[in-house]
Amino acid sequence: MPAIGLQCRKCGRQHDLGPFYVCAECLGPLEAVYADAGGNPETLRARIAGGPRTLWRYADLLPVAYDPAVDLGAGLTPLVPARNLGQALGLRHLYLKNDSCNPTWSFKDRVVEVGMAAARQFGFKVVACASTGNLANAVAAHGARASMPTCVFLPRGLERGKLLLSAVYGATIVEVEGTYDQVNRLCVEISEEHPWAFVNVNVRPYYSEGGKTLGYEVAEQLGWRLPDHVVVPMASGSLLLKIAKAFGELQRFGLVEDHAVRVHGAQAAGCAPIVTAFQEGTDVIRPVQPRTIAHSLAIGTPADGRDALEVIRSTGGRAEGVTDAEIVESMRLLAASEGIFTETAGGVTIGALRRLAASGRIDEDATVVAYITGMGLKTQEAVEETLPETVQIPSSLRAFEAHVLPRLDRFPAGTGNAARPVGAEPARGGG
Numbered sequence: 001m002p003a004i005g006l007q008c009r010k011c012g013r014q015h016d017l018g019p020f021y022v023c024a025e026c027l028g029p030l031e032a033v034y035a036d037a038g039g040n041p042e043t044l045r046a047r048i049a050g051g052p053r054t055l056w057r058y059a060d061l062l063p064v065a066y067d068p069a070v071d072l073g074a075g076l077t078p079l080v081p082a083r084n085l086g087q088a089l090g091l092r093h094l095y096l097k098n099d100s101c102n103p104t105w106s107f108k109d110r111v112v113e114v115g116m117a118a119a120r121q122f123g124f125k126v127v128a129c130a131s132t133g134n135l136a137n138a139v140a141a142h143g144a145r146a147s148m149p150t151c152v153f154l155p156r157g158l159e160r161g162k163l164l165l166s167a168v169y170g171a172t173i174v175e176v177e178g179t180y181d182q183v184n185r186l187c188v189e190i191s192e193e194h195p196w197a198f199v200n201v202n203v204r205p206y207y208s209e210g211g212k213t214l215g216y217e218v219a220e221q222l223g224w225r226l227p228d229h230v231v232v233p234m235a236s237g238s239l240l241l242k243i244a245k246a247f248g249e250l251q252r253f254g255l256v257e258d259h260a261v262r263v264h265g266a267q268a269a270g271c272a273p274i275v276t277a278f279q280e281g282t283d284v285i286r287p288v289q290p291r292t293i294a295h296s297l298a299i300g301t302p303a304d305g306r307d308a309l310e311v312i313r314s315t316g317g318r319a320e321g322v323t324d325a326e327i328v329e330s331m332r333l334l335a336a337s338e339g340i341f342t343e344t345a346g347g348v349t350i351g352a353l354r355r356l357a358a359s360g361r362i363d364e365d366a367t368v369v370a371y372i373t374g375m376g377l378k379t380q381e382a383v384e385e386t387l388p389e390t391v392q393i394p395s396s397l398r399a400f401e402a403h404v405l406p407r408l409d410r411f412p413a414g415t416g417n418a419a420r421p422v423g424a425e426p427a428r429g430g431g
Contacts, residue, residue, distance in 0.1 A: 003032035003063035006205055009307065019122045019202045029303070030205045032063035041254035045224065048216075055110050055213040061249060062213075063206045067117040069146045074109035075213050077101045079221040079369070084337040085350075089357040093367045095227070097218055098340060100375035104141045104165060106134035106296075106343075107214060107239070107373040112142050112199055115207025119197030120146065126196045128152065130187040132180050132235070132296045133162030134343075134374055139199060140171035151196070153183050158295055161378040179290060181301045211239045215246025218369050219256050226250070226259040228366040229317075231353045233345045233373055234265045234274055235297040237308030243371075244311045262317045265308060266352030268292035268344075269321035274305045278312060278319035285309070293324045293382050294344040296374060318361060322351030330354060331376060331383055341376030349373070 006015040010028030021030055044060060051057030055075025056066045078098045086094035099107040112135070119127055128151040129139045136152035143150030152166050156175040166173050176183045184201075191198045199207045219226055226247055232240040244263050250256045267275045270292030273285050285305035290298035302308070312319050322330070327347035334350050335341045342350070353370050356362050376383070391407065393399040 002034075002065055003206070004035050005033050006030040007033045019118075019124070019197065021202055021204045032205050032209050034061075034063070044253065045255060048220065055113065055210065055217075058213055058216050061216065061246075061253075062114055063209045064114060064117045064121055067120055069120065070113050070116040070142050072103040072109060072113065072142060072145055074102050074113050076217060079218060080338065080340070082338050082370075085334065088333070088337060089354060090364050091357055091362060091366070091368055092364055095218075095222075095367070095369045096334075096338065096340065097214060097369055097371045099214065099371065099373050100340070100342060100346070104134070104137040105375040105378065106138065107211070107371075108134040108138035109142070110213050111135075111207045111210035112138040114210035115199035115203050116142050116146060116148075116197075118203045118206035119199065120148075122197070122203070124195065124197035124203075125149070126151065126194075128187065128190075128196050128198050129200050130180065130184040130198065131200075132298055133158050133378065134296055135200065136171065136173070137162060137165040137169070137378075140166040140169035143171065144169045153187055155180050155183050155298075159379050159381055161380065165378070180299050181287070208238050208242055211242030212246035212249070214239070214371065215243040216250065219247070219250050222367070224256050226256055226261050227369045228259075229262045229264060229356075229362055229368045231264045231266055231349050231356065231368070231370045233297055233349045233371065234267050234302070234308060234319075235299045235345075236302045237265070237274060237304035239371075239373070240265050240308045241304050241311060244315070261315060263311050263315045264317040264352065264356060265312050265319045266348045267319070267321055268294035268297050268327065268348050269323045270294075271298045271300060272321040273300065274302055274309055274312075275319040275321040277305070277309055283309065292327075292344075293379075294327055294348050295379075296343065296345045297348060318356060320352035320355050322348045322355070326351040326354075328383055328386055332386065334372075335376070340372060342372050343374040343376050343379040344382050345374055346372040346376070347382070 008023035008028040009031050011026045013025045048057050053076045054073050080096040082094040082096045102109040126149050127143050129135050130153050140150050150171040152171050153174045187198050191202045197203050247261050251258050271290035273288050277285050287301040290300050330350035331347040349370050393403050
């Protein structure tokens with residue numbers, strides 16, 4: 001069910017399909033609109049179940065047709081029952097949507113597959129983006145798949161792992177002096193002068209719809225039902241907005257029963273304009289200068305901030321800010337309890353979840369989904385100085401018994417590494 005047009009999110013004006021992203025009337029953001037799905041929900045469910053084991057199983061609900069040239073197999077990532085972490089937080093039904101399993105190890109593969117399909121549909125020959133790292137990796141990889149030149153624009157000073165990933169796929173990497181917001185403004189100017197597809201600028205209405213698949217998949221993986229709570233990391237606010245949109249569409253099309261989902265947003269405290277507005281009870285999102293280790297969320301002027309804030313408030317959710325220290329602690333807690341090494345954005349999500357659970361805002365019997373949007377090897381610098389040194393011993397049984405067994409004896413039987421309080425050991429580096 002490809003999109004039939006674009007509509008302004010602010011004034012409602014209708015626009016034709018095309019590489020447009022702001023309203024000609026009020027400069028508001030444009031959204032893809034669809035014909036009514038109609039038909040039998042069971043038939044639509046059957047078509048989804050019979051589709052590929054990728055995000056394209058939801059082709060009926062996406063704005064562009066499937067394009068095999070850009071297909072790297074993104075989507076349908078695991079929904080992991082987090083029993084150990086749930087026990088630590090007092091939550092009986094906690095799940096982790098682990099999108100670090102995507103082809104370039106972040107949720108950005110979803111939005112890029114849809115955005116690049118649109119770019120090819122509109123005849124673009126070069127694909128580009130403004131990025132804080134993960135999007136650049138996804139654009140570079142999908143560009144390689146589609147044999148299209150790619151150029152990625154990044155604020156200088158990002159993690160080395162993210163730069164390496166974009167480079168290995170053959171992208172031209174441009175590091176710009178300044179913040180992400182300055183990089184984004186430059187890309188807007190370039191898109192107005194050169195016929196390039198910037199996936200998060202001039203094809204953004206299509207690109208952003210790929211984020212809906214994170215909502216569709218959770219519902220399908222829960223047996224076509226919605227959770228009670230979700231915790232979503234926020235940079236521009238778009239992902240939270242699209243997950244909430246997906247839940248609404250699933251209910252409107254009869255694919256799930258009507259159910260209220262509380263949508264919680266998480267930001268790093270060092271770049272938390274949406275959280276600040278929520279706490280102050282205002283609709284005004286004041287720009288900030290990012291100061292956080294969570295570079296992938298470091299957008300000081302979030303384009304979809306006001307709409308994300310409205311979703312949080314209207315669903316009875318919360319917006320939580322997480323300090324850099326909490327981010328690192330939460331990354332280690334997730335790794336030690338569930339065996340999932342997330343990047344700093346995931347540390348923000350788990351940090352916010354911990355705050356919500358500790359404050360009693362989530363009932364212990366509620367079904368909760370926390371979104372893990374990227375993998376930790378991209379941001380390993382964040383934790384490497386907090387990890388204990390390796391144990392170095394001679395090749396002898398006596399040395400093993402003297403130096404290794406005492407370390408394991410600190411853990412109660414059967415609890416493994418999760419029993420160690422995160423941050424309990426001093427930071428010694430090395431290893």
